[in-house]
Amino acid sequence: MTSPSEQTGESPRERLVAGLAQAIVEMGYARLTIADIVRHARVSRRTFYEHFEDKDACLLALYAAQSARLLAEIQAAIQHAPPGEMRASIGAAVYLSSLQSRPGLVRTLLVEILHVGPKGFELRRQVMRSFAELMRREFDAAGTGATLSPAIAMALVGGINELILEAVEEDRVDRLSELAGPVAAFVRGLMEARPLAK
Numbered sequence: 001m002t003s004p005s006e007q008t009g010e011s012p013r014e015r016l017v018a019g020l021a022q023a024i025v026e027m028g029y030a031r032l033t034i035a036d037i038v039r040h041a042r043v044s045r046r047t048f049y050e051h052f053e054d055k056d057a058c059l060l061a062l063y064a065a066q067s068a069r070l071l072a073e074i075q076a077a078i079q080h081a082p083p084g085e086m087r088a089s090i091g092a093a094v095y096l097s098s099l100q101s102r103p104g105l106v107r108t109l110l111v112e113i114l115h116v117g118p119k120g121f122e123l124r125r126q127v128m129r130s131f132a133e134l135m136r137r138e139f140d141a142a143g144t145g146a147t148l149s150p151a152i153a154m155a156l157v158g159g160i161n162e163l164i165l166e167a168v169e170e171d172r173v174d175r176l177s178e179l180a181g182p183v184a185a186f187v188r189g190l191m192e193a194r195p196l197a198k
Contacts, residue, residue: 012041012043012047012050012051013051013061015041015042015043016037016038016041016043016047016048016051016052016058016061017058017061017062017065018040018041019037019038019039019040019041019042019043020032020037020040020041020055020058020059020062021062021066021105022040023036023037023039023040024062024104024105024108025104025105026040028108029059029108029112030112032055033055034048034054034055037055037058056116056117056119056120059108059112059113059116059120060113060116060119060120060123062109063109063113063120063123063124063127064123064127066102066105066109067109067127067130070095070098070099071130071131071134073094073098074091074094074095074134075134077090077091077094078090078091078094078138083138083141083142083143084141084142084143084144084191085142085184085187085188085191087138087141087142088135088138088142088184088187088188088191089180089183089184089187091134091138092160092179092180092183092184092187093177093180093184095160096164096176096177096179096180096183097176097177097180099164099173099176100173100174100175100176100177103173103174106164106168106173106176107168107173110161110164110165110168111165111168128154128157128158128161129154131157132148132150132153132154132156132157133153135148135153135156135157136148136150136153139153139190139191142191144191144192148190152190156186156187156190159186160179160183160186163179163182163183164176164179167179
């Protein structure tokens with residue numbers, strides 16, 4: 001990851017979020033302090049408090065930024081593939097390999113966010129809804145007659161998330177790409193089942 005000092009055109013807020021990401025990779029979330037974040041961001045403590053109430057607020061911003069980045073990566077990867085099972089498989093592979101490439105952040109973004117309290121839960125829910133909506137659009141575009149209801153789309157995203165959490169708990173973050181096959185099979189099964197939109 002490029003250090004904030006090497007990045008041009010970043011706002012202080014963006015540098016703080018990047019600084020938090022670097023601090024997490026260096027020492028984990030639980031032990032880091034505001035001082036660690038501002039050291040990596042190369043801004044003052046005062047600047048930190050101009051943008052964030054505490055380190056949890058900064059974590060929420062990091063989670064939102066990383067999730068948006070990941071969603072954009074998936075959309076860019078699938079946009080030129082024909083609609084259908086193959087496109088869903090490509091999206092799953094990109095999602096898993098992207099997480100696998102950020103081992104120092106994965107545990108924090110998937111587990112620690114739940115310890116932030118109601119704001120963490122709400123942000124996580126919003127992000128999962130965004131991924132579920134992407135799944136719904138992909139099923140509709142496939143033209144197979146398979147349609148995902150919001151509930152089934154959320155169940156699909158939640159199931160994938162549980163597979164990833166299990167891998168994180170078992171220290172298999174470096175092998176997340178191995179889940180691409182099971183995820184693709186899951187998606188294929190739903191497309192073939194043609195679930196009702198209810």
